Amino acid sequence: MRICFVGAGALGSTIGGTLARGGADVWLIDPFRAHVEAINAHGLRMLEGEVESVAKVTACTSAAEVDGVADLVIVLVKSYHTRDAIRTAAPIIGPQTVVMSLQNGLGHEEILSEEVGRGRVMAGKTYVGGVLLGPGHVRSGVIGKETIIGELDGRLTERAQRISDTFNRAGILTLLSDNILGTMWDKLFINVAGGGITAITGLTYGGLYSLPILEDCALAAISEGIAVAQAAGVKISIVDPRRAWTMASAGLPAEFKTSMLQSLQSGSLTEVEYIHGSVVRWGAKFNVPTPVNAALVALVKGLEYARSDYPGKA
Structure with missing residues (x-):
């Protein structure tokens, strides 16, 4: 599964790096050029407790640099950047692409639906944590932290199950909800x-x-x-x-x-x-x-x- 993160700060990098270690094809898209360059040069350094590992992911400053379309676009920009961010992600959104917000607060799904169509949009909330220690370097808090995803209409669909399975295989405890x-x-x-x-x-x-x-x-x-x-x-x-x-x-x-x-x-x-x-x-x-x-x-x-x-x- 090709997963593109629109917004790869502390949380986007933490989740993206974890998914990459689990075998997903992950792209991190973020305007922070020093962060992008460090990831591409040395990999994403992830500190968990006292153990540090390196995740191999591809980073870029623009969705136009991604090779092809995404299966899943995860939006993790600041809330007030949501509309502009999803518009810039147009090059990676294909006919079957799912767009999902993991942002804090309410209202993002309405914005995303207005831009890409409600049928493409899923919602999620995560208790995973992350701290950006420097360009290409994050402290991640994944173990024991739930992520919950679901369709806006409450259906338990095959695409939602596929995304949940991908997260769980990577070690991100993910539950499907019929009441997102x-x-x-x-x-x-x-x-x-x-x-x-x-x-x-x-x-x-x-x-x-x-x-x-x-x-x-x-x-x-x-x-x-x-x-x-x-x-x-x-x-x-x-x-x-x-x-x-x-x-x-x-x-x-x-x-x-x-x-x-x-x-x-x-x-x-x-x-x-x-x-x-x-x-x-x-x-x-x-x-x-x-x-x-x-x-x-x-x-x-x-x-x-x-x-x-x-x-x-x-």
């Missing part, structure tokens, strides 16, 4: 638990889980999300906000930084509108108040705006 929307909301609750709060406070997980007042805020934000999902008729498995709060930090060191905090500290836009913002938008649609999530969105956007390079700032 519910799975996506469950993962959203975990992102809601710490994303906005850590971005605003600058705290790692160690600090976040040390202050009861921050726990209260997180539980309130998660509770709003659960209420919205239930009002929308989504079948969720997380109905106790404390479960999402506990799951959010499971297996992570005290110094761990959420992706939203990392984005702010690196000067990038965050994905707050696809995480807390999704709760707010769905809440408005189903008449469920979401004041905590709305406040978190506003504060994170304010921090983004405070930077002189904020898009559209006068």
Whole structure:
């Protein structure tokens, strides 16, 4: 199976490198030229615990450089780049190509469906982790971390099974879901638990889980999300906000930084509108108040705006 990653940062490289070691024909597409050149020159160095290995993958800065079309395109760019990214991937999308998002938050599948057609699109969520240590070098966290994929209409199809089998053969624990929307909301609750709060406070997980007042805020934000999902008729498995709060930090060191905090500290836009913002938008649609999530969105956007390079700032 030829698998092309549109977006090969820490997570894309981790999953892509693992799939390549499992025998898949993997291409990593990313504009970070130094990363691409290091991978092509020396392979993708993957540090797991204290053991380092090298995965043989092909990397490029443009989909136009890929030799032929893909069987599977996995989108792992920042949420706000989704539409532009899938448009640039046109050269590798053939009649049978499946396009799947593994991004955090909600709303990506709608964008992808508008661009390539809903019938091509699958959805997924992953608990795999990765840290970019330098060009061509990642710390990967795959062992024991689930990935869940499924068709948007809940059918258990042959193509979904084929993708699941490919992931599992490579050592990525992958489950098929007939309720992928519910799975996506469950993962959203975990992102809601710490994303906005850590971005605003600058705290790692160690600090976040040390202050009861921050726990209260997180539980309130998660509770709003659960209420919205239930009002929308989504079948969720997380109905106790404390479960999402506990799951959010499971297996992570005290110094761990959420992706939203990392984005702010690196000067990038965050994905707050696809995480807390999704709760707010769905809440408005189903008449469920979401004041905590709305406040978190506003504060994170304010921090983004405070930077002189904020898009559209006068």
